[in-house]
Amino acid sequence: MIEVYNRKVHSQHLALNLPSVVVQKTYVRLDTPAPLSRAGIWIRDEGRCAYCRKRMPQRDVTFDHVLPKCDGYGGGWLNTALACFPCNQRKGARRAEQAGMTLHVRLWHPTVAELNRIARRFPPRGVPATWRAYVPFWPEVPGIPELSDERVLAVTNPAFPSGMTDQDYWNVTLER
Numbered sequence: 001m002i003e004v005y006n007r008k009v010h011s012q013h014l015a016l017n018l019p020s021v022v023v024q025k026t027y028v029r030l031d032t033p034a035p036l037s038r039a040g041i042w043i044r045d046e047g048r049c050a051y052c053r054k055r056m057p058q059r060d061v062t063f064d065h066v067l068p069k070c071d072g073y074g075g076g077w078l079n080t081a082l083a084c085f086p087c088n089q090r091k092g093a094r095r096a097e098q099a100g101m102t103l104h105v106r107l108w109h110p111t112v113a114e115l116n117r118i119a120r121r122f123p124p125r126g127v128p129a130t131w132r133a134y135v136p137f138w139p140e141v142p143g144i145p146e147l148s149d150e151r152v153l154a155v156t157n158p159a160f161p162s163g164m165t166d167q168d169y170w171n172v173t174l175e176r
């Protein structure tokens with residue numbers, strides 16, 4: 001146990017502060033390639049559209065197949081970029097240059113550690129202060145209300161699959 005909350009818990013003979021951060025004794029490798037997830041792509045691309053560089057709230061994000069799916073290209077870290085809805089619409093099922101657009105990001109496959117490092121630039125809100133030095137957190141844009149576990153994100157983004165919760169949508173490991 002390395003951090004505690006102020007709140008105490010009591011047993012008959014003992015009072016102790018509620019644990020807030022504990023150490024896991026088995027080692028989690030951080031130099032392995034990060035599994036593909038929407039949250040991961042969001043972090044890698046730092047919440048900006050790959051084409052117009054606009055910073056977007058999570059709810060407005062879409063994911064672009066850089067080389068078009070209809071030409072047989074798969075998804076994955078090396079062919080997926082964040083795009084705002086207007087840019088994604090404009091590009092359609094074409095390559096960027098065919099649509100007169102420029103891809104401004106490098107597509108790369110981060111390790112878990114690299115992704116965590118980038119994620120630290122997006123400070124979390126709504127998590128206990130004692131966690132902040134330790135956790136990689138959900139992507140968040142300042143000024144955007146925090147995402148809850150259950151709220152479905154579909155509201156404003158036509159690309160969002162219906163019926164998925166935020167956590168499903170952002171954190172599911174995607175197939176390549």
Ligand SMILES: [Zn+2]
Pocket residue numbers: 049050051052053054083084085086087088
């Ligand atoms: Zn854009």
